[in-house]
Amino acid sequence: MSSDRAPTFSSKDAVVCRGVGKIWAAGTKRAHEALRDIDLDIQPGEFVVFIGPSGCGKSTLLYLISGLEDATEGQIWSFSDKVETPSPDRSLIFQETSLFPWLTVWQNVSFGLAIRGASQAERRAVAAEALQRVGLSAAIDKRPDELSGGMRQRVAVARALAMRPKVLLMDEPFAALDVQTRARMQDFLLDVWRDSGASVLFVTHHIDEAVALADRVVVFTARPGRIKTVFPIVLPRPRNLFSREAEAIRIQLTELLRDEVDRAFAEQEALAATA
Amino acid sequence: MTVVARDGDAGAAAGASRPAAVTRLFASMAGLDTLSKIWWTCLSIGLFAGIWELCWAFGWADPKLLPPPHIFLGNIAEQGKFFNTATRWQVGQSMNAAPSAFESVMITVGATTMRVFAGLVIASVLAISIGVMVRYWHVFDRLVLPTITLLSPVSPIAWLPVAIFMFGIGNAPAIFMVVVALFFHMVLATISQIDNVSPNLINVARTMGATKRQIYARVIVPAILPGMLAVLRLNLFGAWMVVLIAESTGVGYGMGQVIMLARNTFNPSLVFFTIAVIGVLGFTFDWLLRLAQRRILYWLPDTKEKLRVL
Ligand SMILES: Nc1ncnc2c1ncn2[C@@H]1O[C@H](COP(=O)(O)OP(=O)(O)OP(=O)(O)O)[C@@H](O)[C@H]1O
Numbered sequence: 001m002s003s004d005r006a007p008t009f010s011s012k013d014a015v016v017c018r019g020v021g022k023i024w025a026a027g028t029k030r031a032h033e034a035l036r037d038i039d040l041d042i043q044p045g046e047f048v049v050f051i052g053p054s055g056c057g058k059s060t061l062l063y064l065i066s067g068l069e070d071a072t073e074g075q076i077w078s079f080s081d082k083v084e085t086p087s088p089d090r091s092l093i094f095q096e097t098s099l100f101p102w103l104t105v106w107q108n109v110s111f112g113l114a115i116r117g118a119s120q121a122e123r124r125a126v127a128a129e130a131l132q133r134v135g136l137s138a139a140i141d142k143r144p145d146e147l148s149g150g151m152r153q154r155v156a157v158a159r160a161l162a163m164r165p166k167v168l169l170m171d172e173p174f175a176a177l178d179v180q181t182r183a184r185m186q187d188f189l190l191d192v193w194r195d196s197g198a199s200v201l202f203v204t205h206h207i208d209e210a211v212a213l214a215d216r217v218v219v220f221t222a223r224p225g226r227i228k229t230v231f232p233i234v235l236p237r238p239r240n241l242f243s244r245e246a247e248a249i250r251i252q253l254t255e256l257l258r259d260e261v262d263r264a265f266a267e268q269e270a271l272a273a274t275a
Numbered sequence: 276m277t278v279v280a281r282d283g284d285a286g287a288a289a290g291a292s293r294p295a296a297v298t299r300l301f302a303s304m305a306g307l308d309t310l311s312k313i314w315w316t317c318l319s320i321g322l323f324a325g326i327w328e329l330c331w332a333f334g335w336a337d338p339k340l341l342p343p344p345h346i347f348l349g350n351i352a353e354q355g356k357f358f359n360t361a362t363r364w365q366v367g368q369s370m371n372a373a374p375s376a377f378e379s380v381m382i383t384v385g386a387t388t389m390r391v392f393a394g395l396v397i398a399s400v401l402a403i404s405i406g407v408m409v410r411y412w413h414v415f416d417r418l419v420l421p422t423i424t425l426l427s428p429v430s431p432i433a434w435l436p437v438a439i440f441m442f443g444i445g446n447a448p449a450i451f452m453v454v455v456a457l458f459f460h461m462v463l464a465t466i467s468q469i470d471n472v473s474p475n476l477i478n479v480a481r482t483m484g485a486t487k488r489q490i491y492a493r494v495i496v497p498a499i500l501p502g503m504l505a506v507l508r509l510n511l512f513g514a515w516m517v518v519l520i521a522e523s524t525g526v527g528y529g530m531g532q533v534i535m536l537a538r539n540t541f542n543p544s545l546v547f548f549t550i551a552v553i554g555v556l557g558f559t560f561d562w563l564l565r566l567a568q569r570r571i572l573y574w575l576p577d578t579k580e581k582l583r584v585l
């Protein structure tokens with residue numbers, strides 16, 4: 001078994017997971033298995049979307065790939081480096097807003113540069129450029145509490161972009177946005193993705209979003225999360241989301257997901273009954 | 276005034292003058308707000324004093340034991356003589372020689388205020404540094420935290436003899452008392468503030484390659500500032516209480532000494548006069564700290580306003 005898992009990947013792969021598992025609070029009474037046996041290869045410049053029932057470990061996997069948390073099983077590589085600590089090469093955009101409330105928008109965006117000791121002029125220039133890409137040039141001197149939820153999330157995207165990462169990890173970044181804004185944000189993200197050449201790993205609950213964005217969709221099972229299917233989407237870009245092919249893919253993904261969501265609910269009810 | 280402005284700038288300025296007008300309006304509203312705050316403060320105190328005066332007028336409050344405000348505030352010159360007693364004794368001056376009553380009150384108030392202020396500053400700086408260090412170095416945590424936790428429930432009164440053994444008489448023991456009364460709680464408060472910093476903010480800094488030191492300096496310290504200022508405000512009153520105890524036990528001259536003198540000479544007017552002065556001082560300190568808080572914590576939303584409209 002373990003000989004299968006020898007690193008047989010190409011060293012140019014953006015992210016490689018081999019037999020990755022995560023047990024939260026391992027070794028304690030509250031031990032909780034979130035992920036099991038994840039094998040995944042992500043190419044440079046690939047756009048991969050994760051979908052799966054709530055609580056199946058999608059966020060956990062992004063944390064592991066970012067290096068913020070350690071896997072309890074298996075190994076992760078990124079561009080042939082073993083992932084052990086966080087790195088500016090892999091930016092994570094969190095599910096909840098995570099702007100520093102005491103910094104202005106541009107200071108938030110250029111936080112990573114400040115850490116590297118960049119000059120104020122340089123930081124402001126980089127922030128201005130990143131904010132322009134997310135359509136928030138006007139908010140450059142505002143404070144986070146003066147922005148709407150969607151604007152804050154766009155600032156978080158700008159902050160991640162300012163680091164020029166090779167891998168962009170996004171945890172439901174547009175979940176709080178209205179449908180129109182989300183569609184615009186998707187277009188903008190695709191532009192940014194094409195320009196930057198970064199790989200994007202993107203978690204969502206919206207199948208429409210997966211169809212709009214993904215080269216491949218990874219469907220997770222209910223907890224403990226395993227990979228149920230990897231579903232390639234070969235529609236040409238820019239995509240017509242109303243085409244018959246797109247509709248067919250949506251239906252397939254919905255079916256794949258429905259079983260798992262049902263299972264997740266059944267499991268939670270069983271747990272509640274025993275408790 | 277608006278007419279003049281419009282004449283001067285003409286055309287294009289009409290658009291620009293609108294934000295200026297709005298700013299002015301807000302400024303005047305802020306002014307009104309301050310005025311109304313002062314008005315309510317006066318009303319609150321007036322109500323309290325009024326009830327007291329009424330009790331006196333009806334003969335329920337014995338003026339020898341509970342002299343109402345117009346009596347104990349009425350003869351400030353008389354009361355002032357009892358202030359600054361220690362210096363007078365030290366230089367061997369008689370009661371009626373200089374300094375004047377007003378000067379005496381000012382010298383005493385100044386001495387006590389300085390002790391409170393010095394104690395607060397020293398305690399905060401020490402406590403925040405130690406608290407941060409406890410979380411920064413695990414060894415330091417294990418080495419220092421048990422002792423701090425052990426000592427924090429000890430009443431400041433118990434430290435009084437220590438203060439006198441160590442520092443004798445004067446400013447030092449009084450300041451020491453204030454520091455010792457605040458320090459241990461503030462260390463524990465700092466640690467709990469650090470533990471409550473949102474892990475997301477720390478994670479953001481980590482993904483950007485921040486070192487441990489940078490995370491502490493750029494994320495944790497700014498994030499705990501609001502909580503620490505609140506702790507400081509709460510402890511301000513504690514500092515005022517302790518300084519009186521320190522001063523009243525012969526640690527030197529000051530407000531506490533005046534209270535003791537009033538007690539020993541059975542002078543209720545002097546007691547209430549001193550209480551009034553301490554109240555005003557504490558109020559002023561709190562107000563200054565609130566001002567500083569709003570300056571430093573410009574990013575905090577104003578929850579109080581939202582509670583008010585409920
Ligand atoms: N820090 C943590 N400590 C302990 N358990 C955790 C922690 N974070 C997540 N979990 C658990 O791990 C499991 C997976 O959580 P995770 O947040 O990865 O799910 P998710 O797929 O992102 O869900 P959602 O779609 O609702 O965001 C959940 O059962 C959760 O309770």
Ligand SMILES: [Mg+2]
Binds near residue numbers: 058059060095171
């Ligand atoms: Mg999640």
